Amino acid sequence: MSRKTPSAKSERILDVAEELFALRGYDGVTLRQIANGAGVDVALASYHFGKKIDLFNAVFQRRAVELNESRLSALRACQDSSGKAGPSVEQIIEAFLRPLEIAQETGDKGWTNYLALIAYINNSPYWGKRMMSKLFDKLVLEFIDALRKALPDARDEDLFWCYHNLSGALTLTLAQTGRIDTLSGGSCRSSDFRAAYDHMIPFTAAGFRQVCGGQ
Amino acid sequence: MSRKTPSAKSERILDVAEELFALRGYDGVTLRQIANGAGVDVALASYHFGKKIDLFNAVFQRRAVELNESRLSALRACQDSSGKAGPSVEQIIEAFLRPLEIAQETGDKGWTNYLALIAYINNSPYWGKRMMSKLFDKLVLEFIDALRKALPDARDEDLFWCYHNLSGALTLTLAQTGRIDTLSGGSCRSSDFRAAYDHMIPFTAAGFRQVCGGQ
DNA sequence: CAGCATATTCAACAAGCGTTGAATTATCAA
DNA sequence: TTGATAATTCAACGCTTGTTGAATATGCTG
Secondary structure (H helix, E strand, C coil): CCCCCCCHHHHHHHHHHHHHHHHHCCCCCCHHHHHHHHCCCHHHHHHHHCCHHHHHHHHHHHCHHHHHHHHHHHHHHHHHCCHHHCCCHHHHHHHHHHHHHHHHHCCCHHHHHHHHHHHHHHCCCCCHHHHHHHHHHHHHHHHHHHHHHHCCCCCHHHHHHHHHHHHHHHHHHHHCCCHHHHHCCCCCCCCCHHHHHHHHHHHHHHHHHHHHCCC | CCCCCCCHHHHHHHHHHHHHHHHHCHHHCCHHHHHHHHCCCHHHHHHHHCCHHHHHHHHHHHCHHHHHHHHHHHHHHHHHCCHHHCCCHHHHHHHHHHHHHHHHHCCCHHHHHHHHHHHHHHCCCCCHHHHHHHHHHHHHHHHHHHHHHHCCCCCHHHHHHHHHHHHHHHHHHHHCCCHHHHHCCCCCCCCCHHHHHHHHHHHHHHHHHHHHCCC
16 A cells, blocks of 8 residues: 555545535534545544544645646646737636536536535635635736736736636635526526536626726 | 513624624534623523524524615615616616625624625525525515616526626625735735725626626 | 513533544555 | 554544523513
């Protein structure tokens, strides 16, 4: 059992923890629920990950690097293909969002749970600030830089508030609360990330232009 | 002690519960923390409100009627003053958001906590659907009706997805995570609801027009 | 004042919590 | 096969949890 190939049971613990933390939050899940879902003894989670909070952090970090890389390479791709003028607002937002959709389309339920966990953390006054910044600020600031170039007349403050709006729309989407299903009488589905982004991209791009002074 | 005038201690329990639930979520708060914060015995919360979940519901419902009334009257006001053409998209969104700002400007910290609690619930896959619908769907559908009239070419599906984006931006604002403070290096502040809405209104109005086919 | 209902505290419960040390099983190199 | 190391389970701990029934305090009514 090498260090680089974690045991199957340790991965199952992460998978179940991911799903339950995303649904009920950190305090709403017990180690026994996780162990039970993973079909292992309760002590095994502590053996592999330490304290409960360490398991929480392990779940949060597990997919972060891969996620950041896929979004960053989407940004680089649209920057490379857009020549000297640089990518448009739509292209940048597309690069920001579409990788999240791909993650879902692989059929890997784990990614969906992970994104819901990010939504939980990002929207939490208690966890949000301290946990999101460390792993995601670098990437986010890179996207904001790109947007600044696409919107040369923008004031920085406006740019950040616009990003805040985008981030909020995205967060509620990732949370998959099912609220829009009820509200729309079934014509929209929370699980349909593609439809969400198909609307979110032109919506937020128009918002950026309106507030940040594109023509 | 009449039924209509709840005791001061019972109100303090609600106030503290509101604050702690908003910060840590339902499972992250114990009845002893609430009782301690309110300066009363643990058993008093059970005496007044029953089970923990009933206290949670009591907190959630306490300010809902007043909030709905203030937003609805803001909508009616802009409908009355806009003549036969009906209010613009901006006016409708303004009526949707500004009452939340007023609630904060009274200096009543309780309202800020309550709005953060709504953000927690609305973004939760576990609580969101079941709790938000009962209290807020009627009002939300009224606003969407108004938007439909202001955007006569809109497809219903597009309208709901646009509302979803607005709701997400609002939810993250109400949560007050402080993330934008860090991200912007201090030039934006989570606590500044007015600045948030000053940006959110033109941002989302432009999004609605873009997606829902205004000229 | 007495009487009574309400409000509040006190004391305790059974259940479940995270955590840990020791015992057991699995894995793999020698 | 043997021995060593990692993985896993077992069993238990001290503590906290939500809840409840009884005891006490409070405030109103007559």
